[in-house]
Structures are given as structure tokens and as C-alpha cells.
Amino acid sequence: MNLIELRQITKTYGQGQAQFQALKGVDLVIEKGDFVAVMGPSGSGKSTCMNILGCLDIPTGGEYHFRDVQVEQLDRNQRALLRRFYFGFVFQGFNLLARTSAQENVELPLLYRGESSSERRKAAQAALEQVGLSQWGHHTPVELSGGQQQRVAIARAIVTSPELLLADEPTGNLDSKRSHEIMELLVDLNQTHGITIVMVTHEPDMAEYAKRIVHFVDGNIASDTRHRPLRAEEIINVLE
Amino acid sequence: MFWNSLILAMREIRRNLLRSFLTILGIVIGVAAVITMVTLGNGATQAVKNQVASLGSNLLQIRTGQRMMEPPGGGGGVPNFRVEDAQAIRNEISGLAAVSPQVSRTATVVAMAKNWSTSVTGADNDFFTAGNWSLETGRTFSDAELETGQSVCLLGATLRKELYGTREPLGERLRVKNFSCEIIGILKAKGQAAMGRDQDDTLIMPLKTVQRRLLGNNDVSTISISVQDENNITQAQSEITELLRKRRRLTEGEDDNFNIMDTRQIADALSGTTQVMTTLLGAVASVSLLVGGIGIMNIMLVSVTERTREIGIRLAIGALEREVLMQFLTEAVMLSALGGLIGIILATLASYVLSGVMNVPYEFNAGINLLAFGFSAGIGVLFGFMPAKRAARLDPINALRHE
Structure with missing residues (x-):
């Protein structure tokens, strides 16, 4: 089942002489349950594509189907509602609310969904447990390490059980050990909870965790390789 | 959704306690100033009313001349009253409790080797009724003393204190100008200073005594009248006017050459003045409320800029x-309403203390408190709207990128 379908998506910034075409007719289909890594040099259009996928921006031309919805026809508030109920976001800079406890940060999306405080607390605790931070709920971001902050951010993204998790360089601000931990967490969410993930990264070894790698070059998709990365235990399984 | 906004707002205020406090300081001061000014102003109005009431109840004062504040027997050859005028009023108009013809002038009084300049009034016993005076000790004038103009007098409380201190002066003699008189009574203090002078700083003598010995004529400058029933004041006033016009032979077209003043009118006039002052002070104070509102807008704008990333997260x-x-x-509204609340508490304390210091009655005025509170909340809406609109309009992508 196709979760996302992009057809001939273009995006143009500016006008006249200063006009710049960031996307030049992108076709992309993402199935439910997929784990896609988006790669490419800066200025290749991968961030623009992510913004459009995340309904934060609208394309200049083309069609974007999310499930049965034609996203490019929605207005600002309708897109906000789509994000609220179907999307989760993880950013490079974590983007947690300062001076706000991890628990409250994770509860934030539920607040906008209008859920009661007891439901919010329960769901947030479950999400924190899923990312392995059940003991850290009352800590504020400054009291947490970078890796922990990103885990809180992931908990915030998955607390609503979204259809699609969009991660914009989730490991960009982390050292290699923490990066691998975060990637394993994402793989787990993808495999055991069936959350579709689209992740921008420029680190090839992080992209290796994904099931599929899409390369952007100059506003177009240059390559789209489906590969099933073999992880250590899988190799062992094969050998046995 | 409203409940959510409330939770979020409270969380935010709590997160920035010091800044929140500094933000609302302007509103606090504005609200406190408005309420204090108006409360004290109303207290002052009440004080003036009380003072005028102490002049006498249902009191009419008739003077010669056309205007209220013109000096009695004033220029332009307006004839003075005579005792007969008072007598005529007494005889021909019903429903009056007292009719008191009076003269007064300032004179130096000497006793116990002390000089004291005071107001000496010549009157009959109706004076005490009309002016709500009562006796501390002694007695009022006898008919014979009034008839023959004897040298007897009653002292006001202030005069007595200034001349005799704690001594009992009853029966002693004091000198007024060039004659001496016997003290037959002491008046109870009224305790209120009406229209800027101390009513208790006074010496009362029989009308004839003052006319003959101090003034050397038979004129009466003022007639004080106390009306029995408050509802008859207007009627009495017009009857007296008619009678006096006849006695003073004024023809149809001529203006009155005397005026009748109702103490209620004075009360209204004076409290009108303090009311204007109150309004003025309140208006000046409300400017500070406005400034406080601008302070809130300022901080909210800063806050929106500062929290651009947070807004981006929320939008995403x-x-x-x-x-x-x-x-x-x-x-913004919570901040300003909180400021209003603190302002009200502050104002209640301040006006309570200040009314004690200024010697005016303290009266809690629910109206102005509600008004000031509503106004401060309204300021929150007014000045909070622009920053809030700016926050809501942010583009999530740019907001998330904001450093």
C-alpha cells in the first residue's frame, strides 16, 4: 500500500532573475512500513523535499498524495491538522522546549490533540519507556545529554503513534556511538511498530540502517536503491 | 482548547517568573494608582460633605448682595438687613425651627495675658439651634441679656483652649477690643473645619452687644435659618425670597439684592469640585495603566522573537x-489580569493607610476596582493581540531554523 505518492513535484523559490528551482519534477512513491534514507549534497533539494513531505511547505507544481488526500490542495490549517494526526518530526537540533521537563515535552503533541491530562501522562510515559528514558521524565533538556535529548525528541514524535516519522539529520549533532544508538532505535520503531520513516542524512553509514536509499542531485532523484541492510544478527542467522 | 491555552500560559509565566513580574509591574502600578486616586478622591468628597453638614442641618443662609461669596453688606449701596427682617420671617413663615440674625467680625480677644484673634459673632439663641451647637458647660443668653445687649459671651472650644488651656474659664472675664465681658458658657467642639476655617475658633455674644460695641450700627449681615422639614427647604426659600423682596421694595423687574444659600448647595458645589479633581487624578493615573500595557506588548514582542523556534516546533x-x-x-491577558489583581491588593493597602494619614474616610469602592481590573485585562487583549498575531503567522520552516 502506498502511503506517499509524489508526482512531478516542482518547487521554485524567488521570482524573475533571482528565481531558483529547488525541485525539478520529483516522482517518489513510499510504501507503508518503509524506511527511506534521503541523501545528497546540500542544495540538492533534499531538505525542500522533506519540507513538502512533512506538509510544512507546498509544492509549486505537481501532486502530493498522502493516503487519499491531495496535500497540495490543503490550506495552512488543514495541513497542520494532517501533521497533528499522522506525522511525527525529529530534527537535527532536537528542538525541545527549554526549561520544560522531558515528560511535558513529550506530552506536547497530545495537548494539541485535546487528550486529557491522565491520558497524556500515560502515553508520554510509555513513549519515554520505549526510548529507554522512563527514569528521566522530570529532567529538563539542559540536564540531558545530546543523545538523551534526541531520544526525548523521538519519544515526542512517536507518542501519537504517527503513520510517518520524518527525521531531518537526526544524528547530525551526535557522536558516532550515540548516532548508532539512535539509528537502532529508529530501526526498532520501524520493524516492531511498523512506523514508516523518512530520514535525511549525509552520513552513509547511517543511511545503511534504512531499507532504501534515495539520492538527490540538483533537484532530481539521481538514484533510488532498495537494499536490505544485513545487520550482524541477520548474518549470523544466515550462517547458521 | 481554551483550557489548554490557560495551562500553557500559566506554564510559561511560571517558567519566567522574574520577567513576568517585571512585565506586570507597569500594570500593577497603573491599577494601584488609579484605584488609590479614585478611592482617596471619593474619601475627600465624603469628608467635604461631612464638614458642610456640620454647619447645620437644613440650613439656609441669607446674605445681602447678589452672589454667594460677596462680602456681606457689600458694595453698591445694597441695604443691610435689620433685626426686623428676621422678626418678619419668624412671624410670617411657618415651618422654621430657628431664625437667627447675626453679625460677625474679627476681633482680638485678650485674657490671661494672651492675645488671640478670633471671629466674634453677635446673635440670639436661635444661633445655637440653627448651627447645631450644643453647650459643654454654662448657659445660653437670657432674654434680658439679649434685650439690653449685655457684655456676656460663649467661647468656642478652640478659643477656650488657646486662651485658658486646661483651666475652667466659666465666670471669668475677657476683654474684647475695649470692653470686657463675662464668660457664661463654653460650646462643645464640632471638630470639623468647614471650608478652610475652624468653626470652633469663635466667640458668641448677644447681637445687640456686637452691633453697638464693636460695629456701632444696627445692621444684620446674615440671617441663618433652620428649616424643620428637609422637604420644605425649597418652598421656604421661595417664601422668604418673596417676603424679603417686599420688605426691600424691589419692583417686578429688579434682581434680588440678597441671596439665600442652601447648605446642600454648598455641599454639592464643593463635592463637585473634589469630584472633578478625582476624575482628573484618575485620568492621569490611567495613563500609567496605558504605559503598563505598552510594556506588556513590548515584552510579548520580545518573547515572540525569543520563542520563534518554540513556535516553529508547535506549528510543526x-x-x-x-x-x-x-x-x-x-x-498577555493572564499577565495583565494578574497585574490588575496585585494592583488591587496594593491599592487597598495604600488607600487604607493614606486615607488615615490624610484624615479622610476610607470607603472600599467595588465599582472602581472592577473597572480597573477589567481595564487591565482589556489592555492585555489590546496589546497582546499584535504579538500573538505575529507568532501565529510565523512560517514553521523559518521558525524552526531561527537561531
Whole structure:
């Protein structure tokens, strides 16, 4: 089942002489349950594509189907509602609310969904447990390490059980050990909870965790390789 | 959704306690100033009313001349009253409790080797009725003393204190100008200073005594009249006017050459003045309330800029424009309402203490408190709207990128 379908998506910034075409007719289909890594040099259009996928921006031309919805026809508030109920976001800079406890940060999306405080607390605790931070709920971001902050951010993204998790360089601000931990967490969410993930990264070894790698070059998709990365235990399984 | 905004706003205020406090300081001061000014102003009005009431109840004062404040027997050859005028009023107009013809002048009084300049009034016993005076000790004038103009006098409380201190002066003699007189009574203090002078700083003698010995004529400058029933004041006033016009032979077209003043009118006139002052002070104070509102707008704008990233996160997570607007608006309104509340508490304390210091009655005025509180909340809406609108309009992508 196709979760996302992009057809001939273009995006143009500016006008006249200063006009710049960031996307030049992108076709992309993402199935439910997929784990896609988006790669490419800066200025290749991968961030623009992510913004459009995340309904934060609208394309200049083309069609974007999310499930049965034609996203490019929605207005600002309708897109906000789509994000609220179907999307989760993880950013490079974590983007947690300062001076706000991890628990409250994770509860934030539920607040906008209008859920009661007891439901919010329960769901947030479950999400924190899923990312392995059940003991850290009352800590504020400054009291947490970078890796922990990103885990809180992931908990915030998955607390609503979204259809699609969009991660914009989730490991960009982390050292290699923490990066691998975060990637394993994402793989787990993808495999055991069936959350579709689209992740921008420029680190090839992080992209290796994904099931599929899409390369952007100059506003177009240059390559789209489906590969099933073999992880250590899988190799062992094969050998046995 | 409104409840959510409330929670978010409270959380935000708590997160920035010091800044929140500094932000609302302007509103606190504005609200406190408005309420204090108006409360004290109303107290002053009440004080003036009380003072005028102490002049005498249902009191009419008739003077010669056309205007209220013109000096009695004033220029332009307006004839003075005579004792007969008072007598005529007494005889021909019903429903009057007292009719008191009086003269007064300032004179130096000497006793116990002390000089004291005071107001010496010549009157009959109706004076005490009309002016709500009562005796501390002694007696009022006898008919014979009034008839023959004997040298007897009653002292006001202030005069007595100034001349005799704690001594009992009853029966002693004091000198007024060039004659001496016997003290037959002491008046109870009224305790209120009406229209800027101390009523208790006075010496009362029989009318004839003052006419002959101090003034050397038979004129009466003022007739004080106390009306029995408050509802008859207007009627009595017009009857007296008619009678006096006849006695003073004024023809149809001529203006009155005397005036009748109702103490209620004085009370209204004077309290009108303090009311204007109150309004003026309140208006000046409300300017500071406005300035406080601008302070809130300033901080909210800074806050929106500072929290651009946070707004971006909220928008990305799926907050609607109107939810972000509500969040910031609620925050501004809560801040200003909180300021209003603290201002009210402060104002209650301040006006309570200050009314004691200024010697005016303290009266809690629910109206102005509600008004000031509502106004401060309204200021929150007014000045919070622009920053909130700015926050809601932010583009989530740019907001998330904001450093």
C-alpha cells in the first residue's frame, strides 16, 4: 500500500532573475512500513523535499498524495491538522522546549490533540519507556545529554503513534556511538511498530540502517536503491 | 482548547517568573494608582460633605448682595438687613425651627495675658439651634441679656483652649477690643473645619452687644435659618425670597439684592469640585495603566522573537494558527489580569493607610476596582493581540531554523 505518492513535484523559490528551482519534477512513491534514507549534497533539494513531505511547505507544481488526500490542495490549517494526526518530526537540533521537563515535552503533541491530562501522562510515559528514558521524565533538556535529548525528541514524535516519522539529520549533532544508538532505535520503531520513516542524512553509514536509499542531485532523484541492510544478527542467522 | 491555552500560559509565566513580574509591574502600578486616586478622591468628597453638614442641618443662609461669596453688606449701596427682617420671617413663615440674625467680625480677644484673634459673632439663641451647637458647660443668653445687649459671651472650644488651656474659664472675664465681658458658657467642639476655617475658633455674644460695641450700627449681615422639614427647604426659600423682596421694595423687574444659600448647595458645589479633581487624578493615573500595557506588548514582542523556534516546533507538531494566537493572547491577558489583581491588593493597602494619614474616610469602592481590573485585562487583549498575531503567522520552516 502506498502511503506517499509524489508526482512531478516542482518547487521554485524567488521570482524573475533571482528565481531558483529547488525541485525539478520529483516522482517518489513510499510504501507503508518503509524506511527511506534521503541523501545528497546540500542544495540538492533534499531538505525542500522533506519540507513538502512533512506538509510544512507546498509544492509549486505537481501532486502530493498522502493516503487519499491531495496535500497540495490543503490550506495552512488543514495541513497542520494532517501533521497533528499522522506525522511525527525529529530534527537535527532536537528542538525541545527549554526549561520544560522531558515528560511535558513529550506530552506536547497530545495537548494539541485535546487528550486529557491522565491520558497524556500515560502515553508520554510509555513513549519515554520505549526510548529507554522512563527514569528521566522530570529532567529538563539542559540536564540531558545530546543523545538523551534526541531520544526525548523521538519519544515526542512517536507518542501519537504517527503513520510517518520524518527525521531531518537526526544524528547530525551526535557522536558516532550515540548516532548508532539512535539509528537502532529508529530501526526498532520501524520493524516492531511498523512506523514508516523518512530520514535525511549525509552520513552513509547511517543511511545503511534504512531499507532504501534515495539520492538527490540538483533537484532530481539521481538514484533510488532498495537494499536490505544485513545487520550482524541477520548474518549470523544466515550462517547458521 | 481554551483550557489548554490557560495551562500553557500559566506554564510559561511560571517558567519566567522574574520577567513576568517585571512585565506586570507597569500594570500593577497603573491599577494601584488609579484605584488609590479614585478611592482617596471619593474619601475627600465624603469628608467635604461631612464638614458642610456640620454647619447645620437644613440650613439656609441669607446674605445681602447678589452672589454667594460677596462680602456681606457689600458694595453698591445694597441695604443691610435689620433685626426686623428676621422678626418678619419668624412671624410670617411657618415651618422654621430657628431664625437667627447675626453679625460677625474679627476681633482680638485678650485674657490671661494672651492675645488671640478670633471671629466674634453677635446673635440670639436661635444661633445655637440653627448651627447645631450644643453647650459643654454654662448657659445660653437670657432674654434680658439679649434685650439690653449685655457684655456676656460663649467661647468656642478652640478659643477656650488657646486662651485658658486646661483651666475652667466659666465666670471669668475677657476683654474684647475695649470692653470686657463675662464668660457664661463654653460650646462643645464640632471638630470639623468647614471650608478652610475652624468653626470652633469663635466667640458668641448677644447681637445687640456686637452691633453697638464693636460695629456701632444696627445692621444684620446674615440671617441663618433652620428649616424643620428637609422637604420644605425649597418652598421656604421661595417664601422668604418673596417676603424679603417686599420688605426691600424691589419692583417686578429688579434682581434680588440678597441671596439665600442652601447648605446642600454648598455641599454639592464643593463635592463637585473634589469630584472633578478625582476624575482628573484618575485620568492621569490611567495613563500609567496605558504605559503598563505598552510594556506588556513590548515584552510579548520580545518573547515572540525569543520563542520563534518554540513556535516553529508547535506549528510543526500541528498547532493551528488560532491555537498559537490564543496561547500568546491568553498569556498577555493572564499577565495583565494578574497585574490588575496585585494592583488591587496594593491599592487597598495604600488607600487604607493614606486615607488615615490624610484624615479622610476610607470607603472600599467595588465599582472602581472592577473597572480597573477589567481595564487591565482589556489592555492585555489590546496589546497582546499584535504579538500573538505575529507568532501565529510565523512560517514553521523559518521558525524552526531561527537561531
